[in-house]
Amino acid sequence: MVIFSRRRLGVALVATAALLGTAACGGADAADDGTVTLTVDVFGQFGYDELYKEYMASHPGVKIVERGTGSNLDEYSPKLTQWLAAGKGAGDVVAIEEGLLVEYKANPQNFVNLLDHGAADLKGNFLEWKWNQGLTADGKQLIGLGTDVGGIAICYRKDLFAKAGLPTERDEVSRLWPTWQDFIKVGEQFTAKNTGASFLDGATNTFNTILLQTAGNTTGYSYYDTSDNLVVDSNPAVRQAYDTTMDIIDSGLSGKYGSWSEEWVSAFKQSKFATIACPSWMTGVIEGNAGEGAKGKWDIAQVPGSGGNWGGSFLAVPKQTKHRAEAIELAKFLTSAKGQIGAFKAKGALPSSPQALDDPAIADSTDAYFSGAPVGKIFSAGAKSLKPVYMGPKNQAVRTEVENAVRTVELGQRSPGQGWTDAVTNAKKAAAK
Amino acid sequence: MAVHLDARPPAVPAPRRSHPDRGHRLARLDTRFSPYLYIAPFFLLFAVFGLYPLGYTLWVSLHDWDLLGASPTFVGAQNYRQLMSDPDFWNSVVNTLGIFALSTVPQMLLALWLANLLNRQLRGRTGWRMAVLVPNVTSTAAVAIVFGVLFSREFGMINWLLDLVGIDPVNWKANRLASWVAISAMVDWRWTGYNALIFLAAMQAIPRDLYESASIDGAGRARQFWSITVPLLKPTIVFAVIISTIGGLQLFTEPRLFHSGTNAIRGGPLRESQTMTMYMFENAFAPHYNFGYGSAVAWLLFALIAIVAAVNVLVLRRLGGGRREETR
Numbered sequence: 221m222v223i224f225s226r227r228r229l230g231v232a233l234v235a236t237a238a239l240l241g242t243a244a245c246g247g248a249d250a251a252d253d254g255t256v257t258l259t260v261d262v263f264g265q266f267g268y269d270e271l272y273k274e275y276m277a278s279h280p281g282v283k284i285v286e287r288g289t290g291s292n293l294d295e296y297s298p299k300l301t302q303w304l305a306a307g308k309g310a311g312d313v314v315a316i317e318e319g320l321l322v323e324y325k326a327n328p329q330n331f332v333n334l335l336d337h338g339a340a341d342l343k344g345n346f347l348e349w350k351w352n353q354g355l356t357a358d359g360k361q362l363i364g365l366g367t368d369v370g371g372i373a374i375c376y377r378k379d380l381f382a383k384a385g386l387p388t389e390r391d392e393v394s395r396l397w398p399t400w401q402d403f404i405k406v407g408e409q410f411t412a413k414n415t416g417a418s419f420l421d422g423a424t425n426t427f428n429t430i431l432l433q434t435a436g437n438t439t440g441y442s443y444y445d446t447s448d449n450l451v452v453d454s455n456p457a458v459r460q461a462y463d464t465t466m467d468i469i470d471s472g473l474s475g476k477y478g479s480w481s482e483e484w485v486s487a488f489k490q491s492k493f494a495t496i497a498c499p500s501w502m503t504g505v506i507e508g509n510a511g512e513g514a515k516g517k518w519d520i521a522q523v524p525g526s527g528g529n530w531g532g533s534f535l536a537v538p539k540q541t542k543h544r545a546e547a548i549e550l551a552k553f554l555t556s557a558k559g560q561i562g563a564f565k566a567k568g569a570l571p572s573s574p575q576a577l578d579d580p581a582i583a584d585s586t587d588a589y590f591s592g593a594p595v596g597k598i599f600s601a602g603a604k605s606l607k608p609v610y611m612g613p614k615n616q617a618v619r620t621e622v623e624n625a626v627r628t629v630e631l632g633q634r635s636p637g638q639g640w641t642d643a644v645t646n647a648k649k650a651a652a653k
Numbered sequence: 654m655a656v657h658l659d660a661r662p663p664a665v666p667a668p669r670r671s672h673p674d675r676g677h678r679l680a681r682l683d684t685r686f687s688p689y690l691y692i693a694p695f696f697l698l699f700a701v702f703g704l705y706p707l708g709y710t711l712w713v714s715l716h717d718w719d720l721l722g723a724s725p726t727f728v729g730a731q732n733y734r735q736l737m738s739d740p741d742f743w744n745s746v747v748n749t750l751g752i753f754a755l756s757t758v759p760q761m762l763l764a765l766w767l768a769n770l771l772n773r774q775l776r777g778r779t780g781w782r783m784a785v786l787v788p789n790v791t792s793t794a795a796v797a798i799v800f801g802v803l804f805s806r807e808f809g810m811i812n813w814l815l816d817l818v819g820i821d822p823v824n825w826k827a828n829r830l831a832s833w834v835a836i837s838a839m840v841d842w843r844w845t846g847y848n849a850l851i852f853l854a855a856m857q858a859i860p861r862d863l864y865e866s867a868s869i870d871g872a873g874r875a876r877q878f879w880s881i882t883v884p885l886l887k888p889t890i891v892f893a894v895i896i897s898t899i900g901g902l903q904l905f906t907e908p909r910l911f912h913s914g915t916n917a918i919r920g921g922p923l924r925e926s927q928t929m930t931m932y933m934f935e936n937a938f939a940p941h942y943n944f945g946y947g948s949a950v951a952w953l954l955f956a957l958i959a960i961v962a963a964v965n966v967l968v969l970r971r972l973g974g975g976r977r978e979e980t981r
Binding site: 294297298301302304305323324326327329330424476477478479480481482483484486487490492616617620623624627628631633650653 | 719720721722723798801802805806807808824826827912913914915916917918919922923936938939940941942943944946
């Protein structure tokens, strides 16, 4: 009896100890066999596959794994932030979108200062404003090296334009809309023909395009001024973009498809809209959503107004990486002129390197999916003369509120006046959070 | 440690013979402490994965804590004060309770009805009983995405069917009541069968002779159901309600994946179906990264669940008392 009890005690102790043991040993590192595995975290399509192969061939000790390919920025950014906050989990090289970069720049301690690792010599490889975006406010730390920029155009469906009796040839189409007001007029003509498709996909992406263009051409900032004061209600560029968007909604041009939603994706496939505001990276999105069936039906014209940049990313090296030197070298390679040309060829990411932009590989490139449009020429034309738009600390949260207000007007839930009041109130609230 | 203990038993007999009362003392220790050791694994796991996060969340909620920031500052109850006057927070509370009520009531009625059907003499009874559980084993994410497409404004099947009978299309994702209905439908689709099986098990415990004497007295099927089955099922119903309370108040995957595209975490342009857990996520992670504020939402959710659970317990006590009187 006693022995039995004692054994019972022993079993209980062992079980408890075993449990503690399991709880205590968490993430053990895989044994190192001499090769270094570098993880690259991306969202969407960066087009690096061929570049990885080339890099691995010239660096036999390095293996590269990419994570997050094709994922949505909305899914990617909270994950990356959690990894950074936890001090564990992030890749050795991580992609950061420009809208999020401002948040990360406010907490630069999470990233390796690339200036300490010979990046200063690379300054000439990037458009000046792109280089400066990667620097912290005091200019002492370089967080990320630029990958692409988002020169803006309008992508349109030739078949739907023909159906509505509009010209289909890209230069003629570009001449239809020197300004956004002309664009609206063309849209009204298109809508009057009842093709079964709407003129535009939706209002929010269009709004953001107009805002970034207007801000770039006037104030140089959007929701925040360069001293980081929230100016959503006093910056004329924001109000002007809002009013133009309201005109677009009023004229019934919008298909009301929420950007990046399932409906939006279906609308591409079912040819439910004729035009979409088209930053250079959007061409890859269109091709992915509309599919092979729509090849040759799309074309690219100039954007109304002039110029503008939306989006573009950076590659950074988190401080938590165990392979700092190797990661920095890989980031430098991927953001070099050569790397950027490779990415452009693969997925249409417009380079931020002036050398790459001048390279015939880009300047003379055409895109078969978009009826052989000279994408290199169209998108890079504005890229070099572009005036960047400054983004403040809570840019992403504020932008979300304002775009959402636009969306409520588009869906008829709010009047334009109420929508503006909501935008300002909610933006202030978001900025204060 | 484990090796040492395993090695001990062979050596034990000798000392036991020379020190009989030492073995006795060990036995007493054993009876006193072994039970605690047996249940210790649960409490250890609970401490690590339940208590510690709970306490840490409370600690975080008292700070102005930027998820990425280097040094959080202590702000006391400020996050809670701010939440109390945050209309978006109260909106999420109303949504959570609304979706909960809208999903639970039909779900319970439907489950009762299903269980009653399954309790009859049916051909292939086991097959039917298993079949009602099938929705429960499908992945929530898959269910949410499929329902999101079914309830799509323009390409959805539901609006197509409504159109066939001459009803204007509904924008399920940007209309408060409509989105509640759609999400409740999703929850019910998944959980009705599960609850029906629980009810069925309880129904089978009801003595047959009660029904026999009732039918001799001339009670029809409906009368038997409402006067015998439902009253005797009350404790089971309360149990099922409590389980769906816990699940319902923490509803996240269904409403989150029902919406797609940018800012899906808002649950619609005017936050039509943003639940408390979604509001928590929106604040603690993208786009606000305000960990302190998000943690405060988590604690208030905890408080709300505690309140609703307390109400449940009160109801359970009253029903339990009532039942005892009945059986007497």
